[in-house]
Amino acid sequence: MKIHQLRALVAVADTGSVRGAARMLNSSPAAVTQSLQLLEVSVQLQLVSRTTSGVVLTEYGQAMLAHARLILSQMSRAQEAVEAIRGNTRKRLSVAVSPWVALTFLPAIVMRFRERMPQVQLEFFEGVLAIANPRLRDGSIDIFIGRQSPGSMASEFAYRPLFATGLAVVARQDHPYATSSSLADLLDLDWLVAMDPETEGHMPFSMFERYNLKAPRSIHFMHSTAVSVALLKGTDMISLFPWPLIELCATRDGLCAIPVREQLDNSMVGIITRTGEPLDAASRCFVDCLIETVRDDAWTQISDVRRTMHSVDILV
Structure with missing residues:
Protein backbone atom coordinates (compact mmCIF):
# COMPACT_ATOMS: atom_id res chain seq x y z
CA MET A 1 0.00 0.00 0.00
CA LYS A 2 1.59 3.26 -1.19
CA ILE A 3 0.80 6.87 -0.43
CA HIS A 4 0.16 7.75 -4.07
CA GLN A 5 -2.39 4.93 -4.19
CA LEU A 6 -4.26 6.36 -1.21
CA ARG A 7 -4.16 9.80 -2.82
CA ALA A 8 -5.72 8.32 -5.96
CA LEU A 9 -8.54 6.75 -3.93
CA VAL A 10 -9.30 10.02 -2.14
CA ALA A 11 -9.19 12.00 -5.38
CA VAL A 12 -11.60 9.61 -7.10
CA ALA A 13 -13.97 9.81 -4.14
CA ASP A 14 -13.85 13.62 -4.18
CA THR A 15 -14.29 14.07 -7.93
CA GLY A 16 -16.38 11.04 -8.84
CA SER A 17 -14.29 10.11 -11.87
CA VAL A 18 -10.83 8.96 -12.89
CA ARG A 19 -10.38 11.96 -15.18
CA GLY A 20 -11.36 14.35 -12.41
CA ALA A 21 -8.94 12.64 -10.05
CA ALA A 22 -6.18 12.90 -12.64
CA ARG A 23 -6.76 16.64 -12.97
CA MET A 24 -6.76 17.06 -9.20
CA LEU A 25 -3.51 15.14 -8.85
CA ASN A 26 -1.91 16.69 -11.94
CA SER A 27 -1.50 13.17 -13.31
CA SER A 28 -2.89 11.05 -16.12
CA PRO A 29 -6.04 8.88 -16.07
CA ALA A 30 -3.90 5.85 -16.78
CA ALA A 31 -1.69 6.54 -13.77
CA VAL A 32 -4.71 6.99 -11.50
CA THR A 33 -6.28 3.77 -12.78
CA GLN A 34 -3.04 1.88 -12.20
CA SER A 35 -2.74 3.25 -8.66
CA LEU A 36 -6.28 2.11 -7.86
CA GLN A 37 -5.66 -1.33 -9.34
CA LEU A 38 -2.46 -1.78 -7.34
CA LEU A 39 -4.23 -0.67 -4.17
CA GLU A 40 -6.98 -3.23 -4.80
CA VAL A 41 -4.35 -5.91 -5.33
CA SER A 42 -2.61 -5.01 -2.07
CA VAL A 43 -5.83 -5.30 -0.02
CA GLN A 44 -7.32 -8.08 -2.21
CA LEU A 45 -10.66 -6.29 -2.40
CA GLN A 46 -12.61 -4.32 -5.00
CA LEU A 47 -12.57 -0.70 -3.84
CA VAL A 48 -14.16 1.11 -6.80
CA SER A 49 -16.85 0.32 -9.31
CA ARG A 50 -17.46 1.99 -12.66
CA THR A 51 -21.00 3.15 -13.45
CA THR A 52 -22.59 5.09 -16.28
CA SER A 53 -22.31 8.26 -14.19
CA GLY A 54 -18.69 7.78 -13.12
CA VAL A 55 -16.77 5.90 -10.48
CA VAL A 56 -18.25 5.02 -7.07
CA LEU A 57 -16.59 3.43 -4.08
CA THR A 58 -17.71 0.01 -2.94
CA GLU A 59 -18.44 -0.74 0.71
CA TYR A 60 -14.80 -1.77 1.08
CA GLY A 61 -13.70 1.40 -0.68
CA GLN A 62 -15.70 3.58 1.70
CA ALA A 63 -14.11 1.85 4.68
CA MET A 64 -10.65 2.34 3.17
CA LEU A 65 -11.41 5.97 2.29
CA ALA A 66 -11.85 7.05 5.93
CA HIS A 67 -8.42 5.66 6.82
CA ALA A 68 -6.83 7.04 3.65
CA ARG A 69 -8.01 10.56 4.49
CA LEU A 70 -6.66 10.29 8.02
CA ILE A 71 -3.29 8.91 6.87
CA LEU A 72 -2.87 11.72 4.34
CA SER A 73 -3.91 14.27 6.94
CA GLN A 74 -1.41 12.90 9.43
CA MET A 75 1.34 13.04 6.83
CA SER A 76 0.48 16.67 6.17
CA ARG A 77 0.61 17.41 9.89
CA ALA A 78 3.96 15.69 10.20
CA GLN A 79 5.32 17.87 7.43
CA GLU A 80 3.85 20.95 9.09
CA ALA A 81 5.46 20.00 12.41
CA VAL A 82 8.85 19.79 10.73
CA GLU A 83 8.26 23.11 8.98
CA ALA A 84 7.29 24.68 12.31
CA ILE A 85 10.66 23.66 13.77
CA ARG A 86 12.26 25.39 10.82
CA GLY A 87 10.24 28.49 11.68
CA ASN A 88 7.59 28.07 8.99
CA THR A 89 4.14 28.07 10.63
CA ARG A 90 1.38 26.04 9.02
CA LYS A 91 -0.78 27.81 6.43
Missing part, protein backbone atom coordinates in the same frame (compact mmCIF):
# COMPACT_ATOMS: atom_id res chain seq x y z
CA ARG A 92 -4.34 26.72 7.34
CA LEU A 93 -6.42 25.92 10.41
CA SER A 94 -9.85 24.33 9.98
CA VAL A 95 -12.44 24.75 12.73
CA ALA A 96 -16.08 23.71 13.10
CA VAL A 97 -18.08 25.98 15.41
CA SER A 98 -21.47 25.53 17.06
CA PRO A 99 -23.85 28.15 15.59
CA TRP A 100 -24.58 30.07 18.80
CA VAL A 101 -20.87 30.22 19.68
CA ALA A 102 -20.15 31.52 16.18
CA LEU A 103 -22.77 34.24 16.62
CA THR A 104 -21.39 35.39 19.97
CA PHE A 105 -17.70 34.75 20.67
CA LEU A 106 -16.20 33.81 17.30
CA PRO A 107 -15.48 37.35 15.98
CA ALA A 108 -13.48 38.25 19.11
CA ILE A 109 -11.67 34.91 19.03
CA VAL A 110 -10.67 35.43 15.41
CA MET A 111 -9.43 38.97 16.08
CA ARG A 112 -7.15 37.70 18.86
CA PHE A 113 -5.92 34.84 16.72
CA ARG A 114 -5.21 37.02 13.68
CA GLU A 115 -3.12 39.36 15.81
CA ARG A 116 -0.92 36.45 16.90
CA MET A 117 -0.86 34.35 13.74
CA PRO A 118 -1.66 36.59 10.75
CA GLN A 119 0.01 34.16 8.35
CA VAL A 120 -2.44 31.32 9.07
CA GLN A 121 -5.45 30.93 6.78
CA LEU A 122 -8.65 30.07 8.65
CA GLU A 123 -11.37 27.73 7.39
CA PHE A 124 -14.72 27.42 9.20
CA PHE A 125 -17.50 24.83 9.10
CA GLU A 126 -20.90 24.85 10.76
CA GLY A 127 -20.61 22.83 13.93
CA VAL A 128 -23.43 20.34 13.54
CA LEU A 129 -22.54 16.74 14.35
CA ALA A 130 -23.17 15.25 10.92
CA ILE A 131 -20.71 17.72 9.38
CA ALA A 132 -18.13 18.13 12.13
CA ASN A 133 -17.61 14.59 13.43
CA PRO A 134 -16.75 12.90 10.11
CA ARG A 135 -14.38 15.74 9.21
CA LEU A 136 -12.75 15.65 12.62
CA ARG A 137 -12.32 11.92 12.26
CA ASP A 138 -10.72 12.05 8.82
CA GLY A 139 -8.49 15.01 9.67
CA SER A 140 -10.11 17.60 7.41
CA ILE A 141 -10.90 19.78 10.43
CA ASP A 142 -8.58 20.36 13.37
CA ILE A 143 -10.91 21.56 16.13
CA PHE A 144 -14.63 21.21 16.76
CA ILE A 145 -16.26 23.70 19.13
CA GLY A 146 -19.55 21.97 19.71
CA ARG A 147 -21.59 19.24 21.32
CA GLN A 148 -19.95 16.00 22.37
CA SER A 149 -21.34 12.85 20.81
CA PRO A 150 -22.47 10.10 23.15
CA GLY A 151 -21.29 6.53 23.30
CA SER A 152 -18.43 5.06 21.34
CA MET A 153 -16.97 8.35 20.11
CA ALA A 154 -16.07 9.41 23.63
CA SER A 155 -12.79 7.47 23.40
CA GLU A 156 -12.13 8.57 19.84
CA PHE A 157 -12.19 12.30 20.59
CA ALA A 158 -10.77 14.35 23.46
CA TYR A 159 -13.30 16.70 25.03
CA ARG A 160 -12.82 19.83 27.16
CA PRO A 161 -16.11 21.35 28.40
CA LEU A 162 -16.76 25.05 27.84
CA PHE A 163 -20.46 25.71 28.35
CA ALA A 164 -23.58 24.06 29.73
CA THR A 165 -27.06 25.20 28.76
CA GLY A 166 -30.57 23.90 28.45
CA LEU A 167 -32.63 22.92 25.42
CA ALA A 168 -36.11 24.10 24.52
CA VAL A 169 -38.73 23.38 21.88
CA VAL A 170 -38.72 26.23 19.36
CA ALA A 171 -41.27 27.44 16.82
CA ARG A 172 -42.37 30.64 15.10
CA GLN A 173 -44.02 33.14 17.41
CA ASP A 174 -47.48 32.83 15.79
CA HIS A 175 -47.35 29.01 15.67
CA PRO A 176 -50.74 27.43 16.55
CA TYR A 177 -49.01 25.46 19.34
CA ALA A 178 -46.77 28.29 20.54
CA THR A 179 -48.38 28.30 24.00
CA SER A 180 -48.60 24.54 24.52
CA SER A 181 -47.62 23.32 27.97
CA SER A 182 -46.86 19.65 27.28
CA LEU A 183 -44.78 17.58 24.91
CA ALA A 184 -47.80 15.35 24.44
CA ASP A 185 -49.49 18.17 22.49
CA LEU A 186 -46.65 18.25 19.97
CA LEU A 187 -46.34 14.60 18.93
CA ASP A 188 -48.27 14.99 15.65
CA LEU A 189 -46.20 17.94 14.40
CA ASP A 190 -43.24 17.86 12.04
CA TRP A 191 -40.00 17.93 14.06
CA LEU A 192 -36.78 19.23 12.56
CA VAL A 193 -33.59 18.10 14.30
CA ALA A 194 -29.87 17.94 13.67
CA MET A 195 -28.82 14.54 12.38
CA ASP A 196 -26.37 12.74 14.64
CA PRO A 197 -24.75 9.96 12.54
CA GLU A 198 -23.80 8.01 15.66
CA THR A 199 -27.35 7.74 17.00
CA GLU A 200 -29.32 8.17 13.74
CA GLY A 201 -30.69 11.47 14.99
CA HIS A 202 -32.89 10.01 17.71
CA MET A 203 -30.91 10.99 20.80
CA PRO A 204 -32.95 14.22 21.28
CA PHE A 205 -36.06 12.08 21.69
CA SER A 206 -34.92 10.15 24.75
CA MET A 207 -36.88 12.79 26.65
CA PHE A 208 -40.14 11.35 25.28
CA GLU A 209 -39.30 7.92 26.67
CA ARG A 210 -38.55 9.52 30.03
CA TYR A 211 -42.12 10.85 30.16
CA ASN A 212 -43.67 7.65 28.74
CA LEU A 213 -44.50 9.29 25.44
CA LYS A 214 -44.04 7.95 21.95
CA ALA A 215 -41.53 9.69 19.70
CA PRO A 216 -43.02 12.20 17.23
CA ARG A 217 -44.49 10.53 14.18
CA SER A 218 -42.73 12.85 11.74
CA ILE A 219 -39.00 13.57 12.14
CA HIS A 220 -36.89 15.45 9.59
CA PHE A 221 -33.15 16.15 9.65
CA MET A 222 -31.17 19.29 8.97
CA HIS A 223 -27.47 20.06 8.66
CA SER A 224 -27.69 23.86 8.64
CA THR A 225 -28.98 26.30 11.22
CA ALA A 226 -29.87 28.80 8.48
CA VAL A 227 -32.03 26.20 6.74
CA SER A 228 -33.62 25.24 10.04
CA VAL A 229 -34.49 28.84 10.94
CA ALA A 230 -35.98 29.44 7.48
CA LEU A 231 -38.21 26.39 7.79
CA LEU A 232 -39.29 27.26 11.33
CA LYS A 233 -40.21 30.79 10.24
CA GLY A 234 -42.19 29.69 7.20
CA THR A 235 -43.86 26.42 8.26
CA ASP A 236 -45.49 24.73 11.25
CA MET A 237 -42.35 22.68 11.91
CA ILE A 238 -40.85 22.74 15.40
CA SER A 239 -37.35 21.94 16.59
CA LEU A 240 -35.01 21.69 19.57
CA PHE A 241 -32.57 24.56 20.04
CA PRO A 242 -30.16 25.36 22.86
CA TRP A 243 -31.36 28.39 24.81
CA PRO A 244 -28.56 30.72 23.59
CA LEU A 245 -29.62 30.15 19.98
CA ILE A 246 -33.25 30.81 20.87
CA GLU A 247 -32.22 34.07 22.55
CA LEU A 248 -30.40 35.11 19.39
CA CYS A 249 -33.23 34.14 17.04
CA ALA A 250 -36.24 35.27 19.06
CA THR A 251 -36.24 38.94 18.06
CA ARG A 252 -34.29 38.70 14.83
CA ASP A 253 -36.17 35.76 13.29
CA GLY A 254 -39.52 35.79 15.09
CA LEU A 255 -39.03 32.50 16.94
CA CYS A 256 -40.05 31.55 20.45
CA ALA A 257 -39.67 28.75 22.98
CA ILE A 258 -42.79 26.65 23.54
CA PRO A 259 -43.33 26.59 27.33
CA VAL A 260 -43.66 22.84 27.89
CA ARG A 261 -43.61 21.82 31.55
CA GLU A 262 -41.35 18.80 31.02
CA GLN A 263 -37.66 19.18 31.84
CA LEU A 264 -35.63 18.83 28.63
CA ASP A 265 -32.07 17.59 28.29
CA ASN A 266 -29.06 19.83 28.83
CA SER A 267 -26.64 20.70 26.05
CA MET A 268 -22.87 20.71 26.63
CA VAL A 269 -20.49 22.53 24.30
CA GLY A 270 -16.75 21.98 24.46
CA ILE A 271 -13.46 21.85 22.59
CA ILE A 272 -13.24 18.54 20.73
CA THR A 273 -10.07 17.19 19.13
CA ARG A 274 -8.74 13.79 18.10
CA THR A 275 -7.55 11.68 21.02
CA GLY A 276 -3.82 11.08 21.25
CA GLU A 277 -2.89 13.70 18.65
CA PRO A 278 -0.92 16.68 19.96
CA LEU A 279 -2.20 20.09 18.93
CA ASP A 280 0.11 22.06 16.67
CA ALA A 281 1.02 25.68 17.32
CA ALA A 282 -1.91 27.13 15.38
CA SER A 283 -4.46 24.88 17.09
CA ARG A 284 -3.04 25.65 20.53
CA CYS A 285 -3.15 29.37 19.76
CA PHE A 286 -6.78 29.19 18.63
CA VAL A 287 -7.80 27.30 21.79
CA ASP A 288 -5.95 29.84 23.92
CA CYS A 289 -7.70 32.72 22.15
CA LEU A 290 -11.06 31.02 22.63
CA ILE A 291 -10.62 30.52 26.38
CA GLU A 292 -9.21 34.02 26.87
CA THR A 293 -12.20 35.50 25.04
CA VAL A 294 -14.71 33.56 27.12
CA ARG A 295 -12.97 34.57 30.36
CA ASP A 296 -12.67 38.22 29.30
CA ASP A 297 -15.44 40.33 30.84
CA ALA A 298 -15.44 42.55 27.74
CA TRP A 299 -18.25 40.46 26.21
CA THR A 300 -20.58 41.61 28.99
CA GLN A 301 -20.56 45.05 27.35
CA ILE A 302 -22.22 43.64 24.21
CA SER A 303 -25.97 43.49 24.83
CA ASP A 304 -26.77 40.61 22.46
CA VAL A 305 -24.00 38.43 23.89
CA ARG A 306 -24.86 39.35 27.48
CA ARG A 307 -28.50 38.43 26.94
CA THR A 308 -27.54 35.18 25.27
CA MET A 309 -25.15 34.15 28.02
CA HIS A 310 -27.84 34.65 30.67
CA SER A 311 -28.89 31.05 30.03
CA VAL A 312 -25.35 29.59 29.90
CA ASP A 313 -23.04 28.21 32.58
CA ILE A 314 -19.38 28.91 31.74
CA LEU A 315 -17.17 25.95 32.68
CA VAL A 316 -13.68 27.37 32.02
Whole structure:
Protein backbone atom coordinates (compact mmCIF):
# COMPACT_ATOMS: atom_id res chain seq x y z
CA MET A 1 0.00 0.00 0.00
CA LYS A 2 1.59 3.26 -1.19
CA ILE A 3 0.80 6.87 -0.43
CA HIS A 4 0.16 7.75 -4.07
CA GLN A 5 -2.39 4.93 -4.19
CA LEU A 6 -4.26 6.36 -1.21
CA ARG A 7 -4.16 9.80 -2.82
CA ALA A 8 -5.72 8.32 -5.96
CA LEU A 9 -8.54 6.75 -3.93
CA VAL A 10 -9.30 10.02 -2.14
CA ALA A 11 -9.19 12.00 -5.38
CA VAL A 12 -11.60 9.61 -7.10
CA ALA A 13 -13.97 9.81 -4.14
CA ASP A 14 -13.85 13.62 -4.18
CA THR A 15 -14.29 14.07 -7.93
CA GLY A 16 -16.38 11.04 -8.84
CA SER A 17 -14.29 10.11 -11.87
CA VAL A 18 -10.83 8.96 -12.89
CA ARG A 19 -10.38 11.96 -15.18
CA GLY A 20 -11.36 14.35 -12.41
CA ALA A 21 -8.94 12.64 -10.05
CA ALA A 22 -6.18 12.90 -12.64
CA ARG A 23 -6.76 16.64 -12.97
CA MET A 24 -6.76 17.06 -9.20
CA LEU A 25 -3.51 15.14 -8.85
CA ASN A 26 -1.91 16.69 -11.94
CA SER A 27 -1.50 13.17 -13.31
CA SER A 28 -2.89 11.05 -16.12
CA PRO A 29 -6.04 8.88 -16.07
CA ALA A 30 -3.90 5.85 -16.78
CA ALA A 31 -1.69 6.54 -13.77
CA VAL A 32 -4.71 6.99 -11.50
CA THR A 33 -6.28 3.77 -12.78
CA GLN A 34 -3.04 1.88 -12.20
CA SER A 35 -2.74 3.25 -8.66
CA LEU A 36 -6.28 2.11 -7.86
CA GLN A 37 -5.66 -1.33 -9.34
CA LEU A 38 -2.46 -1.78 -7.34
CA LEU A 39 -4.23 -0.67 -4.17
CA GLU A 40 -6.98 -3.23 -4.80
CA VAL A 41 -4.35 -5.91 -5.33
CA SER A 42 -2.61 -5.01 -2.07
CA VAL A 43 -5.83 -5.30 -0.02
CA GLN A 44 -7.32 -8.08 -2.21
CA LEU A 45 -10.66 -6.29 -2.40
CA GLN A 46 -12.61 -4.32 -5.00
CA LEU A 47 -12.57 -0.70 -3.84
CA VAL A 48 -14.16 1.11 -6.80
CA SER A 49 -16.85 0.32 -9.31
CA ARG A 50 -17.46 1.99 -12.66
CA THR A 51 -21.00 3.15 -13.45
CA THR A 52 -22.59 5.09 -16.28
CA SER A 53 -22.31 8.26 -14.19
CA GLY A 54 -18.69 7.78 -13.12
CA VAL A 55 -16.77 5.90 -10.48
CA VAL A 56 -18.25 5.02 -7.07
CA LEU A 57 -16.59 3.43 -4.08
CA THR A 58 -17.71 0.01 -2.94
CA GLU A 59 -18.44 -0.74 0.71
CA TYR A 60 -14.80 -1.77 1.08
CA GLY A 61 -13.70 1.40 -0.68
CA GLN A 62 -15.70 3.58 1.70
CA ALA A 63 -14.11 1.85 4.68
CA MET A 64 -10.65 2.34 3.17
CA LEU A 65 -11.41 5.97 2.29
CA ALA A 66 -11.85 7.05 5.93
CA HIS A 67 -8.42 5.66 6.82
CA ALA A 68 -6.83 7.04 3.65
CA ARG A 69 -8.01 10.56 4.49
CA LEU A 70 -6.66 10.29 8.02
CA ILE A 71 -3.29 8.91 6.87
CA LEU A 72 -2.87 11.72 4.34
CA SER A 73 -3.91 14.27 6.94
CA GLN A 74 -1.41 12.90 9.43
CA MET A 75 1.34 13.04 6.83
CA SER A 76 0.48 16.67 6.17
CA ARG A 77 0.61 17.41 9.89
CA ALA A 78 3.96 15.69 10.20
CA GLN A 79 5.32 17.87 7.43
CA GLU A 80 3.85 20.95 9.09
CA ALA A 81 5.46 20.00 12.41
CA VAL A 82 8.85 19.79 10.73
CA GLU A 83 8.26 23.11 8.98
CA ALA A 84 7.29 24.68 12.31
CA ILE A 85 10.66 23.66 13.77
CA ARG A 86 12.26 25.39 10.82
CA GLY A 87 10.24 28.49 11.68
CA ASN A 88 7.59 28.07 8.99
CA THR A 89 4.14 28.07 10.63
CA ARG A 90 1.38 26.04 9.02
CA LYS A 91 -0.78 27.81 6.43
CA ARG A 92 -4.34 26.72 7.34
CA LEU A 93 -6.42 25.92 10.41
CA SER A 94 -9.85 24.33 9.98
CA VAL A 95 -12.44 24.75 12.73
CA ALA A 96 -16.08 23.71 13.10
CA VAL A 97 -18.08 25.98 15.41
CA SER A 98 -21.47 25.53 17.06
CA PRO A 99 -23.85 28.15 15.59
CA TRP A 100 -24.58 30.07 18.80
CA VAL A 101 -20.87 30.22 19.68
CA ALA A 102 -20.15 31.52 16.18
CA LEU A 103 -22.77 34.24 16.62
CA THR A 104 -21.39 35.39 19.97
CA PHE A 105 -17.70 34.75 20.67
CA LEU A 106 -16.20 33.81 17.30
CA PRO A 107 -15.48 37.35 15.98
CA ALA A 108 -13.48 38.25 19.11
CA ILE A 109 -11.67 34.91 19.03
CA VAL A 110 -10.67 35.43 15.41
CA MET A 111 -9.43 38.97 16.08
CA ARG A 112 -7.15 37.70 18.86
CA PHE A 113 -5.92 34.84 16.72
CA ARG A 114 -5.21 37.02 13.68
CA GLU A 115 -3.12 39.36 15.81
CA ARG A 116 -0.92 36.45 16.90
CA MET A 117 -0.86 34.35 13.74
CA PRO A 118 -1.66 36.59 10.75
CA GLN A 119 0.01 34.16 8.35
CA VAL A 120 -2.44 31.32 9.07
CA GLN A 121 -5.45 30.93 6.78
CA LEU A 122 -8.65 30.07 8.65
CA GLU A 123 -11.37 27.73 7.39
CA PHE A 124 -14.72 27.42 9.20
CA PHE A 125 -17.50 24.83 9.10
CA GLU A 126 -20.90 24.85 10.76
CA GLY A 127 -20.61 22.83 13.93
CA VAL A 128 -23.43 20.34 13.54
CA LEU A 129 -22.54 16.74 14.35
CA ALA A 130 -23.17 15.25 10.92
CA ILE A 131 -20.71 17.72 9.38
CA ALA A 132 -18.13 18.13 12.13
CA ASN A 133 -17.61 14.59 13.43
CA PRO A 134 -16.75 12.90 10.11
CA ARG A 135 -14.38 15.74 9.21
CA LEU A 136 -12.75 15.65 12.62
CA ARG A 137 -12.32 11.92 12.26
CA ASP A 138 -10.72 12.05 8.82
CA GLY A 139 -8.49 15.01 9.67
CA SER A 140 -10.11 17.60 7.41
CA ILE A 141 -10.90 19.78 10.43
CA ASP A 142 -8.58 20.36 13.37
CA ILE A 143 -10.91 21.56 16.13
CA PHE A 144 -14.63 21.21 16.76
CA ILE A 145 -16.26 23.70 19.13
CA GLY A 146 -19.55 21.97 19.71
CA ARG A 147 -21.59 19.24 21.32
CA GLN A 148 -19.95 16.00 22.37
CA SER A 149 -21.34 12.85 20.81
CA PRO A 150 -22.47 10.10 23.15
CA GLY A 151 -21.29 6.53 23.30
CA SER A 152 -18.43 5.06 21.34
CA MET A 153 -16.97 8.35 20.11
CA ALA A 154 -16.07 9.41 23.63
CA SER A 155 -12.79 7.47 23.40
CA GLU A 156 -12.13 8.57 19.84
CA PHE A 157 -12.19 12.30 20.59
CA ALA A 158 -10.77 14.35 23.46
CA TYR A 159 -13.30 16.70 25.03
CA ARG A 160 -12.82 19.83 27.16
CA PRO A 161 -16.11 21.35 28.40
CA LEU A 162 -16.76 25.05 27.84
CA PHE A 163 -20.46 25.71 28.35
CA ALA A 164 -23.58 24.06 29.73
CA THR A 165 -27.06 25.20 28.76
CA GLY A 166 -30.57 23.90 28.45
CA LEU A 167 -32.63 22.92 25.42
CA ALA A 168 -36.11 24.10 24.52
CA VAL A 169 -38.73 23.38 21.88
CA VAL A 170 -38.72 26.23 19.36
CA ALA A 171 -41.27 27.44 16.82
CA ARG A 172 -42.37 30.64 15.10
CA GLN A 173 -44.02 33.14 17.41
CA ASP A 174 -47.48 32.83 15.79
CA HIS A 175 -47.35 29.01 15.67
CA PRO A 176 -50.74 27.43 16.55
CA TYR A 177 -49.01 25.46 19.34
CA ALA A 178 -46.77 28.29 20.54
CA THR A 179 -48.38 28.30 24.00
CA SER A 180 -48.60 24.54 24.52
CA SER A 181 -47.62 23.32 27.97
CA SER A 182 -46.86 19.65 27.28
CA LEU A 183 -44.78 17.58 24.91
CA ALA A 184 -47.80 15.35 24.44
CA ASP A 185 -49.49 18.17 22.49
CA LEU A 186 -46.65 18.25 19.97
CA LEU A 187 -46.34 14.60 18.93
CA ASP A 188 -48.27 14.99 15.65
CA LEU A 189 -46.20 17.94 14.40
CA ASP A 190 -43.24 17.86 12.04
CA TRP A 191 -40.00 17.93 14.06
CA LEU A 192 -36.78 19.23 12.56
CA VAL A 193 -33.59 18.10 14.30
CA ALA A 194 -29.87 17.94 13.67
CA MET A 195 -28.82 14.54 12.38
CA ASP A 196 -26.37 12.74 14.64
CA PRO A 197 -24.75 9.96 12.54
CA GLU A 198 -23.80 8.01 15.66
CA THR A 199 -27.35 7.74 17.00
CA GLU A 200 -29.32 8.17 13.74
CA GLY A 201 -30.69 11.47 14.99
CA HIS A 202 -32.89 10.01 17.71
CA MET A 203 -30.91 10.99 20.80
CA PRO A 204 -32.95 14.22 21.28
CA PHE A 205 -36.06 12.08 21.69
CA SER A 206 -34.92 10.15 24.75
CA MET A 207 -36.88 12.79 26.65
CA PHE A 208 -40.14 11.35 25.28
CA GLU A 209 -39.30 7.92 26.67
CA ARG A 210 -38.55 9.52 30.03
CA TYR A 211 -42.12 10.85 30.16
CA ASN A 212 -43.67 7.65 28.74
CA LEU A 213 -44.50 9.29 25.44
CA LYS A 214 -44.04 7.95 21.95
CA ALA A 215 -41.53 9.69 19.70
CA PRO A 216 -43.02 12.20 17.23
CA ARG A 217 -44.49 10.53 14.18
CA SER A 218 -42.73 12.85 11.74
CA ILE A 219 -39.00 13.57 12.14
CA HIS A 220 -36.89 15.45 9.59
CA PHE A 221 -33.15 16.15 9.65
CA MET A 222 -31.17 19.29 8.97
CA HIS A 223 -27.47 20.06 8.66
CA SER A 224 -27.69 23.86 8.64
CA THR A 225 -28.98 26.30 11.22
CA ALA A 226 -29.87 28.80 8.48
CA VAL A 227 -32.03 26.20 6.74
CA SER A 228 -33.62 25.24 10.04
CA VAL A 229 -34.49 28.84 10.94
CA ALA A 230 -35.98 29.44 7.48
CA LEU A 231 -38.21 26.39 7.79
CA LEU A 232 -39.29 27.26 11.33
CA LYS A 233 -40.21 30.79 10.24
CA GLY A 234 -42.19 29.69 7.20
CA THR A 235 -43.86 26.42 8.26
CA ASP A 236 -45.49 24.73 11.25
CA MET A 237 -42.35 22.68 11.91
CA ILE A 238 -40.85 22.74 15.40
CA SER A 239 -37.35 21.94 16.59
CA LEU A 240 -35.01 21.69 19.57
CA PHE A 241 -32.57 24.56 20.04
CA PRO A 242 -30.16 25.36 22.86
CA TRP A 243 -31.36 28.39 24.81
CA PRO A 244 -28.56 30.72 23.59
CA LEU A 245 -29.62 30.15 19.98
CA ILE A 246 -33.25 30.81 20.87
CA GLU A 247 -32.22 34.07 22.55
CA LEU A 248 -30.40 35.11 19.39
CA CYS A 249 -33.23 34.14 17.04
CA ALA A 250 -36.24 35.27 19.06
CA THR A 251 -36.24 38.94 18.06
CA ARG A 252 -34.29 38.70 14.83
CA ASP A 253 -36.17 35.76 13.29
CA GLY A 254 -39.52 35.79 15.09
CA LEU A 255 -39.03 32.50 16.94
CA CYS A 256 -40.05 31.55 20.45
CA ALA A 257 -39.67 28.75 22.98
CA ILE A 258 -42.79 26.65 23.54
CA PRO A 259 -43.33 26.59 27.33
CA VAL A 260 -43.66 22.84 27.89
CA ARG A 261 -43.61 21.82 31.55
CA GLU A 262 -41.35 18.80 31.02
CA GLN A 263 -37.66 19.18 31.84
CA LEU A 264 -35.63 18.83 28.63
CA ASP A 265 -32.07 17.59 28.29
CA ASN A 266 -29.06 19.83 28.83
CA SER A 267 -26.64 20.70 26.05
CA MET A 268 -22.87 20.71 26.63
CA VAL A 269 -20.49 22.53 24.30
CA GLY A 270 -16.75 21.98 24.46
CA ILE A 271 -13.46 21.85 22.59
CA ILE A 272 -13.24 18.54 20.73
CA THR A 273 -10.07 17.19 19.13
CA ARG A 274 -8.74 13.79 18.10
CA THR A 275 -7.55 11.68 21.02
CA GLY A 276 -3.82 11.08 21.25
CA GLU A 277 -2.89 13.70 18.65
CA PRO A 278 -0.92 16.68 19.96
CA LEU A 279 -2.20 20.09 18.93
CA ASP A 280 0.11 22.06 16.67
CA ALA A 281 1.02 25.68 17.32
CA ALA A 282 -1.91 27.13 15.38
CA SER A 283 -4.46 24.88 17.09
CA ARG A 284 -3.04 25.65 20.53
CA CYS A 285 -3.15 29.37 19.76
CA PHE A 286 -6.78 29.19 18.63
CA VAL A 287 -7.80 27.30 21.79
CA ASP A 288 -5.95 29.84 23.92
CA CYS A 289 -7.70 32.72 22.15
CA LEU A 290 -11.06 31.02 22.63
CA ILE A 291 -10.62 30.52 26.38
CA GLU A 292 -9.21 34.02 26.87
CA THR A 293 -12.20 35.50 25.04
CA VAL A 294 -14.71 33.56 27.12
CA ARG A 295 -12.97 34.57 30.36
CA ASP A 296 -12.67 38.22 29.30
CA ASP A 297 -15.44 40.33 30.84
CA ALA A 298 -15.44 42.55 27.74
CA TRP A 299 -18.25 40.46 26.21
CA THR A 300 -20.58 41.61 28.99
CA GLN A 301 -20.56 45.05 27.35
CA ILE A 302 -22.22 43.64 24.21
CA SER A 303 -25.97 43.49 24.83
CA ASP A 304 -26.77 40.61 22.46
CA VAL A 305 -24.00 38.43 23.89
CA ARG A 306 -24.86 39.35 27.48
CA ARG A 307 -28.50 38.43 26.94
CA THR A 308 -27.54 35.18 25.27
CA MET A 309 -25.15 34.15 28.02
CA HIS A 310 -27.84 34.65 30.67
CA SER A 311 -28.89 31.05 30.03
CA VAL A 312 -25.35 29.59 29.90
CA ASP A 313 -23.04 28.21 32.58
CA ILE A 314 -19.38 28.91 31.74
CA LEU A 315 -17.17 25.95 32.68
CA VAL A 316 -13.68 27.37 32.02
